[in-house]
Amino acid sequence: xxxxTRTVQNALDIMRxxxxxxxxxxxxxxxxxFLSYLNDFASLVMPNDTKLxxxxxxxxxxxxxxHTDGVYTFNDVGADFDFINISQEAFxxxxxxxxxxxxxxxxxxxxxxxxxxxxxxxxxEEILIPGYPTMMLFYGNEFTFRTIPQTSYLVKIYGYKKxxxxxxxxxxxxxxxxxxxIAYGAAVNYARDxxxxxxxxxxxxxxxxxERKQMLTKTHNQVKMARAMPRF
Numbered sequence: 001x002x003x004x005t006r007t008v009q010n011a012l013d014i015m016r017x018x019x020x021x022x023x024x025x026x027x028x029x030x031x032x033x034f035l036s037y038l039n040d041f042a043s044l045v046m047p048n049d050t051k052l053x054x055x056x057x058x059x060x061x062x063x064x065x066x067h068t069d070g071v072y073t074f075n076d077v078g079a080d081f082d083f084i085n086i087s088q089e090a091f092x093x094x095x096x097x098x099x100x101x102x103x104x105x106x107x108x109x110x111x112x113x114x115x116x117x118x119x120x121x122x123x124x125e126e127i128l129i130p131g132y133p134t135m136m137l138f139y140g141n142e143f144t145f146r147t148i149p150q151t152s153y154l155v156k157i158y159g160y161k162k163x164x165x166x167x168x169x170x171x172x173x174x175x176x177x178x179x180x181x182i183a184y185g186a187a188v189n190y191a192r193d194x195x196x197x198x199x200x201x202x203x204x205x206x207x208x209x210x211e212r213k214q215m216l217t218k219t220h221n222q223v224k225m226a227r228a229m230p231r232f
Contacts, residue, residue: 006176009169011038014183018204019190028194031169034186039165041186047162049185050216054175057161062095063133063149069125070133070148074141086111086159092133095152107155110137120146181215184208 012034016022021029047055061077063070090107110116116137130150137144138157173179188208191201 004172004174004176006173006179007169008035008038008166008171008173011173011179011183011186012169014180015187015190018184018187018207019196034190035166035169037186037190038182041189042163042182043165045185045189046182047160050181050212051160052215052218055160055163057159059157059159061155062152063145063155064095064152065130065149068148070128070145072143072145077143086138086157090136090155090157092153092155095154105132105134107133108135109157110135111139113137113139116144116146177215177218180211181208184211 015034091104092107093104128148131147133145135146191204
């Protein structure tokens with residue numbers, strides 16, 4: 001088993017070297033400021049820039065007849081992370097499947113409210129007949145199910161997660177191989193904001209591109225080893 005040994009402080013040290021900002025007492029190059037750049041990159045930029053196996057996750061929750069409008073917020077379902085991207089299909093089953101019944105059904109996910117409500121209509125919850133949900137709208141931080149559930153169902157959604165902020169420099173990174181990628185990604189944004197000259201910025205961006213390629217190689221190799229599943 002591989003043990004993670006790299007910390008956020010290691011990433012800050014790389015940023016400091018790459019940017020040539022060695023004076024920790026300078027308010028423009030303090031660890032707190034560097035940490036804010038690292039967090040912004042890791043939580044806001046990285047999930048959209050790279051789609052890693054390690055960032056792929058499952059959200060499982062229960063819906064039932066108590067929500068008569070079929071709408072659930074992230075808080076309602078106890079979601080402890082945000083999805084950056086989700087797959088086009090979820091899966092749904094009865095919470096307590098009956099004997100000899102099909103365990104799971106596919107649940108198409110819509111992300112365009114106009115398209116979804118063109119099918120189901122709006123402001124008509126009072127006339128909807130409860131049943132087995134066959135479609136779901138994911139928009140903002142809400143899930144809307146149609147038809148509205150008549151009993152308890154278990155829903156599973158798959159997608160890429162947002163990374164949480166690192167609270168302090170002594171936190172251990174989730175994966176050692178993220179180290180140089182997030183350090184140089186944060187350094188690029190810092191260099192742009194502080195108006196480094198074109199040559200200096202280009203050097204940092206070239207290194208970032210190299211680190212990004214190296215990190216994605218791991219995911220690429222994992223994808224190559226995965227068996228393709230026919231879609232029929």
